[in-house]
Amino acid sequence: xxTIWTAVVVAIALAACSSKDPKKDVPVSEAGKGSPSxxxxxxxxxxxxATKPVTQPAIAGSPxxxxxxxxxxxxxxxxxxxxxxxxxxxALLQAHAKYLVENRDxxxxxxxxxxxxxxREYNLALGQRxxxxxxxxxxxLGVPEARVETVSFGEEKPEATGGSEQAWSKNRRGVLxxxxx
Amino acid sequence: xxxxxxxxxxxxxxLQAKAQLSIDITTSGxxxxxxxxxxxxxxxxxxxxxxxxxxADLARTGQFRLVSSAGVSPLPSEPSxxxxxxxxxxxxxxxxxxxxxxxxxxxxxxxxxxFDVQRQSxxxxxxxxxxxxxxxxxxxRIADVIYEKLTGDRGVFSxxxxxxxRRAARYELQxxxxxxxxxxxxxxxxxxxxxxxxxxxGAQVAYVSFDQKRPVVVVQNLxxxxxxxxxxxxxxxxxxxxxxxxxxxxxxxxxxxxAQLYRVDASGKGDPAxxxxxxxxxTESTVSPDGKWIAFTSDRGGSPQVYRMPTxxxxxxxxxxxxxxxxxxxxxxxGKLLAFVQREAGKFRIAVLELSSGQVTVLTDGGLDDSPxxxxxxxxxxxxxxxxxxxxxxxxxxxxxVRQRLxxxxxxxxxxxxxxxxxx
Numbered sequence: 001x002x003t004i005w006t007a008v009v010v011a012i013a014l015a016a017c018s019s020k021d022p023k024k025d026v027p028v029s030e031a032g033k034g035s036p037s038x039x040x041x042x043x044x045x046x047x048x049x050a051t052k053p054v055t056q057p058a059i060a061g062s063p064x065x066x067x068x069x070x071x072x073x074x075x076x077x078x079x080x081x082x083x084x085x086x087x088x089x090x091a092l093l094q095a096h097a098k099y100l101v102e103n104r105d106x107x108x109x110x111x112x113x114x115x116x117x118x119x120r121e122y123n124l125a126l127g128q129r130x131x132x133x134x135x136x137x138x139x140x141l142g143v144p145e146a147r148v149e150t151v152s153f154g155e156e157k158p159e160a161t162g163g164s165e166q167a168w169s170k171n172r173r174g175v176l177x178x179x180x181x
Numbered sequence: 182x183x184x185x186x187x188x189x190x191x192x193x194x195x196l197q198a199k200a201q202l203s204i205d206i207t208t209s210g211x212x213x214x215x216x217x218x219x220x221x222x223x224x225x226x227x228x229x230x231x232x233x234x235x236x237a238d239l240a241r242t243g244q245f246r247l248v249s250s251a252g253v254s255p256l257p258s259e260p261s262x263x264x265x266x267x268x269x270x271x272x273x274x275x276x277x278x279x280x281x282x283x284x285x286x287x288x289x290x291x292x293x294x295x296f297d298v299q300r301q302s303x304x305x306x307x308x309x310x311x312x313x314x315x316x317x318x319x320x321x322r323i324a325d326v327i328y329e330k331l332t333g334d335r336g337v338f339s340x341x342x343x344x345x346x347r348r349a350a351r352y353e354l355q356x357x358x359x360x361x362x363x364x365x366x367x368x369x370x371x372x373x374x375x376x377x378x379x380x381x382x383g384a385q386v387a388y389v390s391f392d393q394k395r396p397v398v399v400v401q402n403l404x405x406x407x408x409x410x411x412x413x414x415x416x417x418x419x420x421x422x423x424x425x426x427x428x429x430x431x432x433x434x435x436x437x438x439x440a441q442l443y444r445v446d447a448s449g450k451g452d453p454a455x456x457x458x459x460x461x462x463x464t465e466s467t468v469s470p471d472g473k474w475i476a477f478t479s480d481r482g483g484s485p486q487v488y489r490m491p492t493x494x495x496x497x498x499x500x501x502x503x504x505x506x507x508x509x510x511x512x513x514x515x516g517k518l519l520a521f522v523q524r525e526a527g528k529f530r531i532a533v534l535e536l537s538s539g540q541v542t543v544l545t546d547g548g549l550d551d552s553p554x555x556x557x558x559x560x561x562x563x564x565x566x567x568x569x570x571x572x573x574x575x576x577x578x579x580x581x582x583v584r585q586r587l588x589x590x591x592x593x594x595x596x597x598x599x600x601x602x603x604x605x
Contacts, residue, residue, distance in 0.1 A: 118529060119509035119522050119551055120375055120596060121420045121433065122478055122485055124389075124396065125440040125462040128417055151395045152417055156373035163549070163570060 063099070064178055070095045075159075076134055078172040080115070083126070083133040085174075093134070096176055097141035100148075107179040109149040110134045115168035116155045127152030134174040205586040208243040214331055217248040217273040221293070222258035222280035228313055231281065231291055234320035238338045238360065239327065242560075243583030248273040260294060260303065268298045275304075275331055279323075288312050293323050295330060304330050317363065335602070337556045342563060343367075343377045343386055344574060344597040354388060356403065359556075359599070361574075361587045367403060378421045378430075379600045380447075386598075387411065387421035387430055398432050400447065411449040422466040422475070423447075424492070431456065431466035431475055440464050442477060444493070456494040465509045468492060470516045476500065478508040487521055487534070500534060503541055507532075509552065513559045518579070520553035520562050531564050533579060544581045554598045561585075563599045 063069045076089040085093070100106050112131030114123040131150035139145050160167035218236040239245040248271050250256060257263045258280045268276050279293035292308035305326055309319050318339065325336030337359055346353045352374045357364035368374060372391035379386055380400075390399045396419045398412035412418035416435030423430050427447060434443050434453065440462045443453040457463045461481035468475050469492075476489040479497065484505040490497040501507035506524035513520070516536075523532040523543060531545040531553045549567040556563065559579065566575045566586075572595035574587040587594075 117549060118506065118524070119465065119478070121465045122462065122508045124375070124417060124419055125433065125435075125464050128435055128440060129462070150416075153373065153391070154375075156375065156391070161570070163567070 071099055074176040076174040077169060078130055078174070080168070080172065083129045085133050085137050093137045094141065097138050097143050100138065100143040107147045107149070109151060109177045109179070111175045111177065112150065112152040113157060113171055113173050113175070114155050115171040116158065116163070117168070120154055124152050124154035127154045130174045134176070205588065206241055206243055207584045209582050211243070211582045213244060213246040214275060215246045215248050215273050216275040216277065217250050217268055217271065218277040219250045219256050221278070221291070224281050226283070227281050227289060227316065229316040229320070231316055231320040231323065232277070232279065234317060235277065235324045235327065238321060238324035241360065241585060242328070243578065244332060263296065265298055265301045273298050277327060284310060289316060291316070291319050295327055317358070321358065334560060335558045337558050337561070340557055340602060341383070341600040342597055343379065343600065345374050345377065345595050346592045347595065348592040367406070368401065375596060376420055377596060377598050378423060379598055380423050381425055381427045381601060383601045383603060387423065389419045389421070398430070400449070409449045411447060412445050412453065414453070420464045420466060422468050424468050425470055425472045431468060433464040433466070442466055442475065457490070457497070467511045469512050470514060476510040476512065476519055478510065487519065501541070511553055511555060513555045514557055515559055520555060522551055522553065531562060531577065533562070542581065544577045552596050556599050557602045563597045565595045565597060
């Protein structure tokens with residue numbers, strides 16, 4: 001697992017280097033500080049070993065809905081002004097990439113969100129960058145691009161309300177939604 | 182057209198917004214014109230105090246101080262009844278009198294006269310015969326006349342504003358008079374509504390709808406209620422800005438990858454013309470009133486800044502240099518200023534840039550101010566501010582001296598845009 005992740009990170013870094021996009025290589029100044037980690041929310045989730053057999057149909061008993069399965073975790077949180085996918089979400093995205101690779105009918109949409117600060121339209125564009133950053137991780141892990149959609153809601157659909165960093169950190173996020181959910 | 186409007190108004194009654202906006206004004210410095218607006222004769226028998234609305238309109242600008250007519254008896258309603266000494270003693274420089282009379286056909290005649298107290302001369306005299314339902318609009322027209330006679334600038338009391346109200350997970354696009362009264366819901370949705378933009382003639386609005394679970398730019402005819410998509414391409418479609426001709430809009434699309442600027446036809450037909458090509462985000466267009474320039478937000482240089490380029494694309498020139506976050510520009514009606522959002526020390530405030538000198542002036546002191554929009558006479562800037570965790574509308578004069586807060590009784594009010602002159 002570790003080597004795959006390293007490969008992913010290298011690939012993303014290369015992608016970032018080859019791009020003129022100024023936001024793609026924004027340094028993460030406070031990685032892992034003060035922002036919620038959904039990977040840590042489920043015991044044992046970080047290892048990725050909680051993933052159930054992925055051949056199950058995506059209906060009743062779907063691993064996507066099983067709260068014990070890492071696939072039920074759908075949110076990747078970001079630092080302020082950043083669209084860098086943090087290490088703590090690697091297990092989550094690896095599990096989803098694996099699921100998508102093994103379930104050829106599965107399609108996923110990634111919603112990008114920002115906190116409330118700044119202008120609405122620029123935030124809409126920043127949310128799109130976050131969604132694209134998550135998509136890039138999945139496609140580097142082998143998920144065909146055509147099965148990953150992205151959309152941005154900017155600051156319009158916060159997960160938490162309130163004008164504090166605690167709320168803002170929950171709102172800067174990318175959320176995975178599977179088709180049919 | 183009248184009939185259509187009436188039908189539309191009737192259809193809207195069920196949607197009539199419950200929460201009106203109420204207005205607080207603060208002023209600092211600057212000369213105020215002392216004016217007495219005497220209650221109109223016959224007004225008590227009418228459903229609306231026209232003189233009250235006229236006085237409130239004038240006071241709200243911060244440019245007038247209302248002088249009480251208490252103690253003057255009888256109150257004058259005709260020129261022959263005016264004792265100028267009474268008003269000089271009260272330090273009034275201008276005086277408004279009038280009368281209202283019901284006509285045989287049920288309509289109401291409203292006559293008003295404006296006097297220069299010092300010179301003891303009449304400056305204006307007009308009369309209107311209107312249905313009772315038009316009394317408020319008539320009061321705004323009277324205030325417009327008085328404002329223009331006394332300040333030399335065109336009044337904006339008869340114009341309208343548009344904004345979005347969010348209550349729980351419900352979004353409403355509302356149009357109200359410039360004083361916040363008479364709010365009408367023109368669109369309601371369970372999905373976000375963003376970035377309303379008036380067409381130059383005020384007959385249509387463009388906005389961003391999420392009804393299709395992704396952002397799409399829609400144009401709605403306000404009188405008819407009809408809608409048409411003008412940009413619904415793959416990816417995000419957002420940030421509509423009308424060209425002065427009203428025949429095209431600049432929009433932000435991600436159809437080719439990153440957010441870039443395009444021109445689309447207002448009919449929604451034809452292919453979009455791409456206006457910018459770079460690896461950053463370009464968004465938040467505003468077209469100059471002479472149609473020559475588009476100013477916009479771009480982070481092509483690393484941080485989001487305001488740029489401008491020729492309307493049909495071409496080399497862009499950076500306009501803002503102070504700080505690392507200058508976004509969401511809007512042209513003033515004379516094209517000489519840009520209002521925009523500036524971040525300084527973590528606070529987001531409304532600032533204006535004078536294009537000829539490059540001078541930037543910060544006008545507000547909120548923490549999360551957004552969405553500046555000029556009044557059509559260029560004197561005030563309407564914007565969104567946060568208070569008690571809720572979005573509210575506020576306005577500030579271009580010189581920063583007068584501030585109004587338009588408080589809503591309920592909900593989160595955001596994303597305002599001030600409409601053009603006329604447009605009814």
